[in-house]
Amino acid sequence: MLFLFALTFSSCENDIEKVSLVTGKSKLPIESSTDMEILYSDSAKVRVKVNTPVMNRFDGENPYTELPKGVSVKFFDENLNVTSTLTSKYAIRKDNENIMEAKNDVVVVNEKGEKLNTEHLIWNERTHKIYSDKFVKITTPDKILFGNGFEANQDFTNYKIFNIKGTITIDKDEHTPNP
Numbered sequence: 001m002l003f004l005f006a007l008t009f010s011s012c013e014n015d016i017e018k019v020s021l022v023t024g025k026s027k028l029p030i031e032s033s034t035d036m037e038i039l040y041s042d043s044a045k046v047r048v049k050v051n052t053p054v055m056n057r058f059d060g061e062n063p064y065t066e067l068p069k070g071v072s073v074k075f076f077d078e079n080l081n082v083t084s085t086l087t088s089k090y091a092i093r094k095d096n097e098n099i100m101e102a103k104n105d106v107v108v109v110n111e112k113g114e115k116l117n118t119e120h121l122i123w124n125e126r127t128h129k130i131y132s133d134k135f136v137k138i139t140t141p142d143k144i145l146f147g148n149g150f151e152a153n154q155d156f157t158n159y160k161i162f163n164i165k166g167t168i169t170i171d172k173d174e175h176t177p178n179p
Contacts, residue, residue, distance in 0.1 A: 007056070011051060011061075027058075029056035029057055029058050029066075030057055030059045031055075031056070031057040031060065032054070032055070032057075033054070033057050033127055034053060034054055034055075034057045035053060036050075036051070036052050036053075036054075036055045037049065037050070037051050038050040038051075038052075039104075040125070042176060045076075045078060045080070046076055046080060047075070047076055048073060048074070048075055048076065049058075049073070049074045049076070050071060050072070050073050051072045051073075052067040052069065052070065052072070052091075053069040053070065054067065054068055054069040054072045055067055056068065057095075062094065062096060063095040063096065063099070064093060064094050064095055065092070065093040065094055065095060066091075066092050066093075067090065067091040067092065067093070068090060069089075069090075070087070070089045070090060070091070071087065071088055071090075071091040071100075071102065072085070072086075072087050072088075073085065073086040073087070073123070075154050075155055077087055077155075081111075082111065082155065083110065083111050083155040083157070084108060084109060084110045084111065084155045084156045084157075085107075085108065085109050085122065086102060086106070086107070086108045086121070086130070087106070087107050088102035088103060088104055088106040088107070088121070088131075089103070089104035089105050090102070090103045090104045091103065096127050098125040099122055099123070099124050099125065100122070100123070100125070101120070101121070101122050101123075101153070102120070102121045102122075102123065103119065103120050103121075104119060105117075105119070105123045106109045106118045106119060106120065106132075108121070108130065108152075108156050109156070110155060110156040110157055111155075112140075112141075112156075113137065113141065114138065114140045114156065114157045115138070115139045115158060116136060116137070116138050116150070116152075117136070117139075117157075118132050118134055118135065118136045118138045118140075119134055119135070120133075120134045120143070122168050125156060128153060128154045129151060129153060129154060130151075130152050130153075130154050130156065131149075131150060131151040131152070132149060132150055133149045133162075134148065134149070135147070135148055135152045135165075136148070136149070136161065136162065138150070138159065138161065141170070141172075142169065142170050142171065142172070143168060143170055144167070144168040145161055145164060145166075145167050146164070146166045146167070147161035147162065147163050147164040147165050148162065148163040148165065149161070149162035149163055150162060
């Protein structure tokens with residue numbers, strides 16, 4: 001009887017990692033929100049506005065915030081004028097690093113109407129830079145640039161393509177309808 005009692009106690013010991021794997025609790029968010037708007041300010045002035053339909057925050061050694069239904073970001077100057085926008089179908093923010101990765105149909109548009117298209121982009125909140133090592137397409141009023149990798153300020157007014165693959169010049173006369 002004592003042997004059976006000892007066997008029962010030893011078999012009831014649960015490894016927390018095994019329990020987490022079975023229950024899936026380690027993958028549950030600590031906070032979930034819908035229709036979120038997050039404002040980032042500097043010196044009491046709004047600099048960035050982030051909107052997302054769904055936000056899930058996860059804790060742990062490397063906490064992160066997942067935006068599984070996409071994100072819309074507006075960057076502002078000191079006068080609250082929108083200087084650029086960023087949208088994507090998915091994003092994840094690494095909370096300890098202040099870095100947001102935007103994925104799947106990423107589009108950035110600046111105040112001049114220049115547009116960046118890529119499938120993966122990183123926004124570094126500390127350095128105020130956006131960059132990618134993936135294929136990018138930048139459309140301006142007079143040309144389309146293709147390349148692999150780029151870096152820009154978060155306003156997307158000063159950018160550099162690292163490995164240009166091609167340039168297409170847009171002839172404005174071809175797109176102008178005849179009177």
